[in-house]
Amino acid sequence: MVVDALPERCQYQDDGCEVSPSCLRCPLPRCKYDDPGWLNRRAREQRDGRILRVWLEGGTPVDSLARRFGVSERTVFRILATVRHKVEGGHAQPAGSGLPSGYEPIQ
Numbered sequence: 594m595v596v597d598a599l600p601e602r603c604q605y606q607d608d609g610c611e612v613s614p615s616c617l618r619c620p621l622p623r624c625k626y627d628d629p630g631w632l633n634r635r636a637r638e639q640r641d642g643r644i645l646r647v648w649l650e651g652g653t654p655v656d657s658l659a660r661r662f663g664v665s666e667r668t669v670f671r672i673l674a675t676v677r678h679k680v681e682g683g684h685a686q687p688a689g690s691g692l693p694s695g696y697e698p699i700q
Contacts, residue, residue: 640664641672648673 610626613619625632644662647653648669655673659666 641675644669644672645676 607616609615609619612621612625612632616624621632623631640662644658644664647661648658653661655666655669658664658669662669
């Protein structure tokens with residue numbers, strides 16, 4: 594005999610998580626429990642994008658970006674280096690007077 598495993602016959606309590614109070618009404622395209630690293634990667638990518646936008650808008654120094662976003666200077670350098678590799682010819686530069694102090698272009 595096969596036991597019916599359909600949701601109609603299961604005791605399911607829709608507790609949600611910190612993202613949404615209900616799994617069935619969650620705005621995420623993927624459940625954080627199905628892929629635990631996905632939510633962290635998405636948050637990190639969004640943070641990196643914000644750091645890059647601020648840097649491109651005004652050439653904010655790396656140490657200021659690190660303090661503002663609560664990351665290390667090394668993390669800011671890594672974000673900028675990653676983007677420079679992706680941009681055609683490595684020409685991503687902030688508005689204003691060139692690269693932030695202490696930033697060396699990647700050869």
